[in-house]
Amino acid sequence: MILEQEDNVKKRNIVFGLLFAISLFLIGGFSLDRFGFHSDLIGIVGTLLLIVAYLGLNWAKLKSGDHRTRVATTWIIGLLIIVIILNIIEAALA
Numbered sequence: 324m325i326l327e328q329e330d331n332v333k334k335r336n337i338v339f340g341l342l343f344a345i346s347l348f349l350i351g352g353f354s355l356d357r358f359g360f361h362s363d364l365i366g367i368v369g370t371l372l373l374i375v376a377y378l379g380l381n382w383a384k385l386k387s388g389d390h391r392t393r394v395a396t397t398w399i400i401g402l403l404i405i406v407i408i409l410n411i412i413e414a415a416l417a
Contacts (some may be wrong), residue, residue: 335379336380338379339376339379339380340376340380342372342375343373343376343377343380344381345372346369346370346371346372346373346375346376347369347371347373347410349365349366349368349369349372350366350369350370350373350390351366351369366406366408367403367406367410370403370406371403373399374396374399374400374403377396377399378390378396379393381396
């Protein structure tokens with residue numbers, strides 16, 4: 324029984340670790356140039372996957388009410404919302 328739980332934890336960590344690596348690759352869709360900040364749908368999807376990976380890896384801490392993890396999660400989600408708003412403003416002004 325304990326070995327099964329350890330195997331599930333290892334598999335979950337591997338899945339969320341791979342998801343984290345994929346999200347970093349997709350976040351490369353963001354770019355800065357002399358005209359300003361640009362992002363595309365792939366960058367936003369990468370950021371969403373990064374949040375999912377972070378939540379998955381720290382789910383036990385979030386459930387237990389760890390203050391630092393909640394603050395970090397709030398900051399990450401807030402930054403994603405800012406990126407999405409900037410992307411909408413850029414599309415509207417273009």
